[in-house]
Amino acid sequence: MTFAEKPEGNRSLVDEKQQYLGARHQANGKPGASGKARLSARQEANDKCDLPRKSLNMYTWQEIQRHSHETDQWLVINRKVYDVTGWADRHPGGRQVLNHYAGEDATDVFRAMHPDPDIVRLYLKPLLIGELAPEEPNQERNKNSRLVEDFQELRRTLETMNLFNANLGFFFLHFGQLLILEALAWVIVWHFGSGWLITMFISLLLTVAQVQGAFLQHDMGHLSIFKKAKWNRLMQKFVMGHLKGLSAKWWNNQHFQHHVKTNIYPKDPDVDLSPFLVIGDLQPVKYCKKIKFINYEKQHLYFCMVGVHLFMPIAFNLKSMQEMYRRRYWEDIAWVSSSYIRYFITFVPFYGIFGTLVLMFLVKFLESPWIAYITQMSHIPMKMSNEENQNWFSTQVLATCNVEQSFFNDWFTGHLNFQTEHHLFPTMPRHNYHKGAPLVKSLCAKHGLPYVNKPMLKAFGDIVRALKKSGALWKEAYCMHPEI
Template structure:
């Protein structure tokens, strides 16, 4: 403990302690977690289990400054402060910097100024018409797909076209649920949560609780091994420049990783949604007894089979939805991985929000098609920096983000769509080669 202060009792809400960064950083284990928000020190050891966003998201910041993450994820900070107040145990000593490195402090100050500017400019306000039109074109695609085969028959050509239309609808619904999941549409969080359950459950046949658990962990610590579930490949792939060497030195060979850029096409895009995600969704809903999500999930399949069993029979309907998931999975994997997989993947470096997000993300060039195709996740940088910002405003804040990155010498990468996809394969090959070299020679 620094500054000679007395530590308050955990959960007492009495700010009796004065601490140094060295002391705060000692409390970063699962059974002993402190964090700092706006120079106030909180003991979140017990609260983490009750955190609405999940224990991992808040736990990832144990022993760290969570001020920027707190601002990024919470639309109503005053409301969130009510939960933090009982956890307050003290504050940083007056002699302690807001961050433990001078460069980080300058970046944080400039980024916070940018956040204030975009708030004042109204860039966190959504345009209802945009999201209504987006929802409308999803529903229109679904209706047209069914009307087409019910009216003109179920020939192979019409069935294929139906599957493509349904896969397009499912992919676009995926981008739409992402908007509501990030609380970026309505002012009130409860309305975002409600519509999120409808879109991801009734329109897609998935679960909001499952998505929240995975996706907010990803945003909290993107591309950080052991913290970001999106780079936890369960030994199927080795990613980045650090993990392959570690696996090679330890002689770990679950698969021939030097061939992963080839078998990626067999186990990545084809299987992620039809197999992996479906099993994960069911496991999360049942193991956590989330019956509300299960009801929304079942409502999708009741509606789907009601529409298509009379046309294709039960087995034919199962085959159709499996093929739709197969097509959707390719779309999803390429869009989400081209922004992250070729970027830096490493263990925790305790970096500021701007630096951490820019090392893990890149952008894809803007165009009407790219915006629609990727759900505006071609602006992955801006989305990660401002996860609550409505996506139709990403292009407005992008020039200011780019200028800030140039000021601090932080790379801001923009690629073509095809280069982004090609870099996914290149990065897998590079990582596989690193593994093979370490496996054979170290």
């Protein structure tokens, strides 16, 4: 689908999208007194576009790059210039995502992050303020225009191959897997009792369900699996909130920042692990002057012995709860509360309140290293940098790597062993990553970029080696400042 095309029969999807956004973003923050407040996205966009507007201005890249502040944000998409300053607070992906691309060309990231760009374009129309001057290149002058064009051609090829179409049966099969594992754990403890061997076995079942649930909610955060947007949102809320016990909105805001500026400090929240870890080549030098109470030279040992087990309870569950209550995400609070209520209803009759809490902690303890190694193996060993304003393809390829494909690796990682393809095309269903991988590899070879594909055990070991290297850099920088 090209940017100029509009799908037929899209009215209901557009209407539901606006109901979701419009009901939450009225000027007074309260539901309107009448149904007129809930206009469809198409009606709202058309109304705004019918208002008189002066002719479009022409801008140079130098002028656009001056509008890169939180209170003054311009974006360029397909040579059109948009002022998104007033829209940032309403952006469903979070205001920071827009701020990260202020003053830059956002064509490729816009197409990458939106499964239904036609809907988004309805909101872009009122924000249009001008175009690039005819003599200006399509991207900033520091970018490789040939590589950008080749990548856009690659995307069109993948779209022609229908690799962005989701197989509904694939995702329902994985969803059924979660429900079966959860039900089987209850049946086993109900039939065989709550002995410690049984407890360990059902803990393993529940751990697998939690990990596979994490992979499924990851899909729901990126894809439009259902034709109706409300069903996509409902499924993500159910999997993320009810089955996983985490805030979907918090996760989306964090994860989308990670995707649009992968391994770029400090824009990617996933690479800010201070004060517990310093990663890459830049953070160790920076923190040698700030933090004195942690010996980062041994951080690879802390990570293996302690860090991986705290990844889910602290980095995810605790931060999720903190953000939900701080930002008043009432809907997410209700979904997460239902998760804990279900857990207690299911297991308190067999274990009591304290025993159920222990069971919950045991499952998180087992889940945490699994998730930690899978999510970090493709990022921590790769390039980390400050903002360099590179093109989308180069940024994602240099910041990610793949793990060799096999049936087990695909299942064990939730297809996140194809991180390079996932980051280049976040809205591509994971069952199609392997089909697009040869074309991505070919484009990397054409432009001299590394396409890294490792055995899984080596990928796990590279996490430890990367942390050890960063710790040594910290030690070296720290010793250069004996007065600190």
